[in-house]
Amino acid sequence: MDERLPRKLAAILYADVAGYSRLTGDDEDATHRTLSEYLDLIAQAINSHRGKIMHYAGDAVLAKFDAVVDAVSSATDIQIQLASQNNKLPDERKVYFRIGVNMGDVIEDRGDIYGDGVNIAARLESLAYPGGICISEAVRSAVKKKFDLHYEEMGEQLLKNIEEPVRAYRVLIRSLPDAPPESENSTPEKSSLEFTLPDRPTVAILPFKSLGTDPDNDYLADGIRLGIQASLVQLSGLFLINAPVLNSYRGKEVSAEEAGKELEVRYILDGTVQHVENRVRATVQLTEVESGQAIWAETYDRILDNVFEMQDEITREVVSSLNVKLLYSEIGRIWSKKLSNPEALQYFYRAVSSLYEGTKEDNATARELFEELYRVQPDSVLGPSNIAFTHWIDAFLNWTDSQPESYAQAEKWAKKAVEYADNNGLGHAVLGHLQLLHGDHEAALKTCSKSVELRASCPLAHGLLGVVRNYNGDPRAAIRSIREALQLQRVYPPWLINFLAAAYRDCGEVKLSITAAEESLKLNPHKNDAELILCADYKLAADHDKARTTAEQIIASNPSFSLTNYARNQPYKDPAQLDRVISALREAGLPE
Numbered sequence: 001m002d003e004r005l006p007r008k009l010a011a012i013l014y015a016d017v018a019g020y021s022r023l024t025g026d027d028e029d030a031t032h033r034t035l036s037e038y039l040d041l042i043a044q045a046i047n048s049h050r051g052k053i054m055h056y057a058g059d060a061v062l063a064k065f066d067a068v069v070d071a072v073s074s075a076t077d078i079q080i081q082l083a084s085q086n087n088k089l090p091d092e093r094k095v096y097f098r099i100g101v102n103m104g105d106v107i108e109d110r111g112d113i114y115g116d117g118v119n120i121a122a123r124l125e126s127l128a129y130p131g132g133i134c135i136s137e138a139v140r141s142a143v144k145k146k147f148d149l150h151y152e153e154m155g156e157q158l159l160k161n162i163e164e165p166v167r168a169y170r171v172l173i174r175s176l177p178d179a180p181p182e183s184e185n186s187t188p189e190k191s192s193l194e195f196t197l198p199d200r201p202t203v204a205i206l207p208f209k210s211l212g213t214d215p216d217n218d219y220l221a222d223g224i225r226l227g228i229q230a231s232l233v234q235l236s237g238l239f240l241i242n243a244p245v246l247n248s249y250r251g252k253e254v255s256a257e258e259a260g261k262e263l264e265v266r267y268i269l270d271g272t273v274q275h276v277e278n279r280v281r282a283t284v285q286l287t288e289v290e291s292g293q294a295i296w297a298e299t300y301d302r303i304l305d306n307v308f309e310m311q312d313e314i315t316r317e318v319v320s321s322l323n324v325k326l327l328y329s330e331i332g333r334i335w336s337k338k339l340s341n342p343e344a345l346q347y348f349y350r351a352v353s354s355l356y357e358g359t360k361e362d363n364a365t366a367r368e369l370f371e372e373l374y375r376v377q378p379d380s381v382l383g384p385s386n387i388a389f390t391h392w393i394d395a396f397l398n399w400t401d402s403q404p405e406s407y408a409q410a411e412k413w414a415k416k417a418v419e420y421a422d423n424n425g426l427g428h429a430v431l432g433h434l435q436l437l438h439g440d441h442e443a444a445l446k447t448c449s450k451s452v453e454l455r456a457s458c459p460l461a462h463g464l465l466g467v468v469r470n471y472n473g474d475p476r477a478a479i480r481s482i483r484e485a486l487q488l489q490r491v492y493p494p495w496l497i498n499f500l501a502a503a504y505r506d507c508g509e510v511k512l513s514i515t516a517a518e519e520s521l522k523l524n525p526h527k528n529d530a531e532l533i534l535c536a537d538y539k540l541a542a543d544h545d546k547a548r549t550t551a552e553q554i555i556a557s558n559p560s561f562s563l564t565n566y567a568r569n570q571p572y573k574d575p576a577q578l579d580r581v582i583s584a585l586r587e588a589g590l591p592e
Contacts (some may be wrong), residue, residue, distance in 0.1 A: 007105040010050035010064050011071035011139070012113070012121040013051065015042060015078065017059040018130035034095050035059060038085065042078050048075035048095065054113050059273075062121075064113055066140040068103045075099045075133045076149070076173055083131060083566025096131040100124030103138040120166055123159035123268070127168055137167035149173060155515040202265040203318070204241040205229050207250040208282075211274040221273035223349025224282065224311055225591035226356060228269070230424065231315045233457045240457035241265060241488065260289030267295075269318060278304050284314050307345065336433045351386065360399040363390050381420035385427040388413035392430045396495075407434060418447075431462045437470050441573045444468045459488040463496050470499065473574045494520040494528055501533045506577060510541045532566065539584040547588035554590065563592050 017035065022303035041059055046053055051065040051074055053409035065071040078099065086094040102124060104117025121138060128134035140151060150172040156165035205228060210221035230270040232240050241263055249259060256268035271284035285297035296317055300310045339345045351369035354362040374383025388410050393399065394407035411434045417427025432448030448465040466481030482500045497520040514537045520530035531554050538547035554561055565583055572578040586592070 003085055007107055007115065009103070010066065010105040010106050010113070010117065011047070011068040011101065011103045012061040012100050012106065012118050013061075013065065013071050013075055013099060014118070014121040014125045015061045015063075015075075015099045016095045016122075016125050018098050030093060034089070034093065038082060038095055038097070041081055041085070045078045045081065046074050049077065054111070062118065064106070064108075065390050068101075068139055069146055071101050071103075071134065072133075072139065072143050072147060072149075072171075073099050076147070076171065079131060079133060079173060086131075094437075098128040098130060099133045100126070100128060100135070101133065101139050102136045103135075103142055104297045116162060120159060120162055123157075123162060124166070124168055127154065127157060128170065133171040133173075135169050135171055135422070137169070140169050153511075155511045199325065200457070201230070201267060202241070202461070203267045203269060204246055204259065204263045204265045205232075206254075206256070206259055206268060206270040208270065208284075209272045211272050219276050219350045219353040220280065220307075222353035222356070224273055224307065225271075226352040227311045227349070228315055228318075231312070232318065233455055238269055239488070255292075256285075256287035257289055257292045260287070265289065275304070280304055280307055280310070282310065282314075304342070304345075320410045339373075339377055339382065341377040344373045344380065347373040347376070348382060355386070355390070360394075360397075363393055363399065366390055381417055381422060381424055381427070384413045384420070385417035385424055385430075388417055388427050388430045392433070393472070408433065409438070423454055425451045425458070425461060428454065429458070429464050432468060433464045436471060436571055439571055441468075441472050441571075445472055457488055459485040459496075461485075462488065466503065470503045470506060471571050471573060473572070473577060475503040480509070492504055494530065496523040497523070498528070498530050498533060501530060501537075505533060505537055505540070505581075510537050513537050514541070535588050535590070536581050536584040539588045544588075547584075551589040562589065563590055 033066060039056070039061065043053055046061075046063045048133040049065070049070045050067070051063045051070060054062045054064055056062075058503060063074070064073075078097070081099060082095075086096070089095075100121045100123065102117055102121035104120060106113040106115045106117045124134040134154075135151075152170040152172055154168040154170060155174070157168045157321045159166055162561055185321075188583060208219045208221040208225040227230055229240065246263075247381070256270055260266070260268045266289055268287045268289060270287070271282055271472065274281045279297065279301065280303075283297070283299045285294045287294050297315075298317065300313070302310045340350055345534045347369045353371065354369065355366035367387055370383055370386040371388065373380070374387065377383070391410035392408050392444075393414065395403045395410060400406040402423060410430050414427040414431035414434065417423070418431055420427075428447050428451035432444045432446075435444035435447055445465075445468050448461070448468045451458070451461040452465050462481050463485035466478040466485060470478035479500065482496060482503060485496060486500070497516050501513045501516035501520065504510070517533045517537065521528055521534075531550060535547055535554060536549040538544075538550060563585055567578060567582055570578055570581070
């Protein structure tokens with residue numbers, strides 16, 4: 001007997017609000033009123049184009065159409081009407097929907113639809129700009145030239161829980177901008193780079209709330225949270241989202257369920273910290289996002305000198321609650337030789353609180369505090385490893401008057417850090433990158449591999465290993481490492497996407513390289529090496545006009561550019577790899 005449920009070919013439209021939690025956090029009542037109006041408008045547009053709404057899921061809408069042209073017509077009509085409505089609202093109150101459209105087989109059962117066709121539409125939605133539409137290759141082929149629309153090819157996308165890559169296109173509507181305006185410092189909520197999460201438990205630690213009236217005590221809530229993060233990042237059995245991306249939740253009233261769904265993690269750890277005189281009270285809970293249930297919660301009341309032990313207890317409870325299997329080496333690293341000096345503990349918490357602010361000034365403040373930590377407790381790797389990291393950040397981000405001196409200081413402290421028995425792997429990441437810059441490719445690969453071994457959920461460790469692998473002539477392995485880093489990072493830094501684009505280029509995947517480089521330029525259009533990657537890509541793809549135009553733009557923005565200087569900063573182990581890139585740039589018109 002064939003138990004396979006009947007399937008039918010359909011066009012699927014999936015629409016969802018961009019940044020819903022932020023909007024409700026700012027003004028829940030106003031957002032709900034606007035959302036209700038917009039959902040009514042969406043329903044009318046779907047019905048008028050012969051579609052059928054299958055269900056609502058909070059701020060999301062799923063609809064089915066018999067004809068793909070009706071689905072695309074409905075999607076464009078929705079976005080045009082919503083744009084008109086948004087024009088009447090102040091910027092902070094505008095509500096943008098993303099829409100994904102796919103065509104595929106669906107199972108229709110009990111008034112709803114299921115299957116990969118639906119899942120792909122939902123994933124495509126996440127690739128659209130706020131206020132935009134993203135469609136699959138199947139939809140693009142079906143509509144051909146039936147609409148007065150432009151399509152931006154995004155290349156093949158690896159979509160979560162979808163086995164095969166899907167070629168995707170953004171729909172550009174003539175009457176609308178390509179994307180809603182964003183401030184220079186804003187971070188896109190989604191990138192065109194989509195990933196499949198691993199099987200191991202995925203966790204995010206939200207900023208702990210500091211209770212009390214003394215703002216000087218805020219550092220303690222930050223420090224405890226980041227201290228737990230620093231321990232858990234070393235566990236191979238967890239997938240831990242990087243701390244900086246979570247800073248956007250600071251001071252916001254957002255539930256663990258909402259944050260978990262936005263971050264696409266299974267578990268959220270959050271808590272509160274209160275510091276009164278010599279005592280610290282912390283209340284911490286671990287929530288399973290899907291059920292919304294707290295699977296562990298505890299309140300701690302300790303004297304300040306014992307906070308590190310409390311931090312260890314919380315870490316143990318998280319590991320136990322999630323049934324994470326620890327390697328023997330991980331047990332020794334995480335819970336041995338912690339900061340025993342109360343003064344060192346204060347320096348550590350204040351330092352990590354400054355470090356994760358992510359500015360030049362805060363980086364310098366953090367380094368001074370880590371130097372004080374090393375002075376009072378030199379037997380802890382936390383001092384040298386973080387001093388090395390702050391010097392490396394100064395050099396890497398050009399926050400220094402002397403890049404060679406900052407790199408030299410980073411190397412000095414990184415070499416100290418890697419000698420510690422209870423190592424956290426941060427020094428290895430820094431030292432490995434510096435070994436690459438010195439041309440010691442084998443040592444760099446070994447050192448960065450060790451960093452990943454010691455820091456399983458660290459995006460920096462995975463990212464730098466990817467950089468080293470590409471310059472060592474293994475771009476396929478580099479892509480795997482960099483994609484792992486981007487999964488962990490969530491807020492995608494242009495420098496990391498640039499290295500992904502370079503790795504795609506170097507393994508012959510020029511179209512994917514173009515997609516990544518274009519994504520990087522959208523995130524940061526100024527002084528970005530992605531232009532050079534694009535220039536080479538266009539030449540390698542025989543798009544000579546675009547290559548020449550890009551080369552002219554590079555020269556216009558940097559009249560002193562020379563291929564000789566650029567080549568000096570590309571430490572390829574195999575000269576033939578570098579020659580391929582430089583030749584493409586030279587043929588595009590860039591000067592020697």
